[in-house]
Every structure is written in C-alpha cells, then in structure tokens.
Amino acid sequence: MHPFTYAAPHSVAEAVQLFAHASGRNPRFLAGGTTLVDLMKLNVEVPSHIIDITGLAELAFHDVSGPRDLLDRWRG
Amino acid sequence: MLMNVFPEQSAHVAADSTSSFGEAGDTIAVEIELNGSIHRLDLDPRATLLDTLRERIGLNGAKKGCDHGQCAACTVHVDGRRVLFCLSLAVQARNKKITTIEGIAPDGDLHPMQQAFLDHDGFQCGYCTPGQIMSAIARVREGHADSADDIREYMSGNLCRCGAYVGIVAAVQSVAGNRD
Numbered sequence: 001m002h003p004f005t006y007a008a009p010h011s012v013a014e015a016v017q018l019f020a021h022a023s024g025r026n027p028r029f030l031a032g033g034t035t036l037v038d039l040m041k042l043n044v045e046v047p048s049h050i051i052d053i054t055g056l057a058e059l060a061f062h063d064v065s066g067p068r069d070l071l072d073r074w075r076g
Numbered sequence: 077m078l079m080n081v082f083p084e085q086s087a088h089v090a091a092d093s094t095s096s097f098g099e100a101g102d103t104i105a106v107e108i109e110l111n112g113s114i115h116r117l118d119l120d121p122r123a124t125l126l127d128t129l130r131e132r133i134g135l136n137g138a139k140k141g142c143d144h145g146q147c148a149a150c151t152v153h154v155d156g157r158r159v160l161f162c163l164s165l166a167v168q169a170r171n172k173k174i175t176t177i178e179g180i181a182p183d184g185d186l187h188p189m190q191q192a193f194l195d196h197d198g199f200q201c202g203y204c205t206p207g208q209i210m211s212a213i214a215r216v217r218e219g220h221a222d223s224a225d226d227i228r229e230y231m232s233g234n235l236c237r238c239g240a241y242v243g244i245v246a247a248v249q250s251v252a253g254n255r256d
Contacts, residue, residue: 006121
C-alpha cells in the first residue's frame with residue numbers, strides 16, 4: 001500500500017475543508033472501508049489523503065424523508 | 077424521518093486531535109483499549125487493525141483468511157459492534173474499546189458461546205471459529221430473532237469451508253435460547 005496521510009475531522013465542515021485543502025492531489029473520504037481499503041491493498045485506489053468520517057455524529061443517521069414518486073412508480 | 081443508526085458514536089469524540097494532516101510517512105500516536113487494558117502505539121496509517129493485533133500486540137485469535145473482507149475470520153468487536161479487522165485501519169481504533177476472542181472470558185474459562193460450539197461440534201479445522209464466535213455473540217446481543225433462518229441470515233457473512241454450518245446454527249441457537 002502506498003503511503004498516505006490520515007485525518008479524522010470532528011465535523012462535516014472540517015471534513016469538507018480538509019478535502020478541499022487536498023484537492024489537486026488524491027483525497028478520499030473513509031466511511032466503511034469495505035471497498036476503499038480493499039482497493040488500496042490492491043493499489044487500485046492510491047489516495048494521498050484519507051479523511052476518516054466514520055466518527056461524525058452529524059452523519060450517523062439515514063434520512064428517508066423526501067419525494068416518494070420513484071418508490072411509488074416502482075410499486076406501480 | 078431521521079433514524080439514529082449509531083447512537084453510541086457521539087460519545088467518542090477524540091480527546092487527542094488528528095483533525096489535520098501530518099506529513100506522508102508520519103506515524104500517529106494512538107491509544108486503544110484492548111480487552112480491558114490500554115495500549116499506546118505509534119502506528120503507520122497504512123497498518124490494518126488485524127495486522128497490528130497479530131504482529132505488534134501478539135494476539136493471534138483473530139484470523140487472516142482472505143484479507144479482503146469476504147470471509148469474516150477476522151471479526152472482532154469495536155464498542156460492542158462486530159467489525160472486520162482486515163478492512164479497518166488501526167488508527168481508526170483510537171479511543172475505542174476492542175474485544176477480541178481472547179477477551180470474551182476470563183483466563184481458563186469458556187464463554188457460553190465457546191462451550192456451545194464445543195457441545196454442538198460447531199467446527200472442524202477451527203480456522204473460522206474465532207470469527208464465528210465473535211459474530212455469534214454480537215448476534216445474540218443485537219437481539220435478532222432466535223430462529224435457525226435468522227441465525228443463518230445474520231451469520232451469513234462468516235464463511236466456513238469445512239461446512240460446519242449445521243453445528244454452528246445449533247450452537248448459536250442453544251445460547252440464544254438460554255439468554256436472560
């Protein structure tokens with residue numbers, strides 16, 4: 001695996017700022033890691049910066065509100 | 077509608093900040109609570125938790141089967157939830173509580189799930205067994221229904237190439253049925 005730098009921001013705003021700061025290189029957000037870490041082991045993904053968003057309480061929910069027309073269409 | 081998926085996470089805001097980038101190649105100082113004792117480690121960000129556990133700390137219970145998140149032989153608990161350690165970076169365990177197969181029962185004793193795997197022949201070669209047992213304990217704690225079908229569903233990520241599945245389901249079912 002290629003070297004990268006790691007950061008674990010404390011808010012979504014901080015995470016976005018870190019990503020912007022590293023743009024032009026190859027930053028990646030780390031959420032579950034199922035795909036990203038696996039592909040990093042194979043050198044398919046070669047991130048320069050890893051921004052770990054797993055601990056962000058702001059993202060610890062699913063929002064299932066919003067337009068339902070797609071669901072309704074699917075149900076016929 | 078908002079559903080809080082990980083309500084416990086807000087309790088784990090890191091005391092030591094890694095909220096900015098260091099230089100590539102830097103190690104990161106991390107404190108991990110492993111089976112009740114605190115470990116302080118300087119970690120290369122590339123190190124997986126599984127390699128750190130096995131090669132630096134010397135706990136070989138969690139197994140490296142595929143190293144790609146497909147077999148679940150490396151299943152371990154982080155803050156009580158089951159996690160695949162081969163796909164976790166060790167630095168992610170900062171300030172988390174980790175329990176491995178070595179930490180589920182006091183020395184010399186067996187956890188009821190370990191005893192159940194013995195009683196019901198829940199293994200042949202035993203390579204997948206630590207992961208199976210860690211998944212099984214979490215499954216019981218998660219409170220999923222106790223039917224054989226539900227056990228098969230919620231244990232479906234744990235592969236056993238010996239095919240001891242019938243014994244594994246029986247073992248898990250016996251513990252699930254006996255819980256308080």
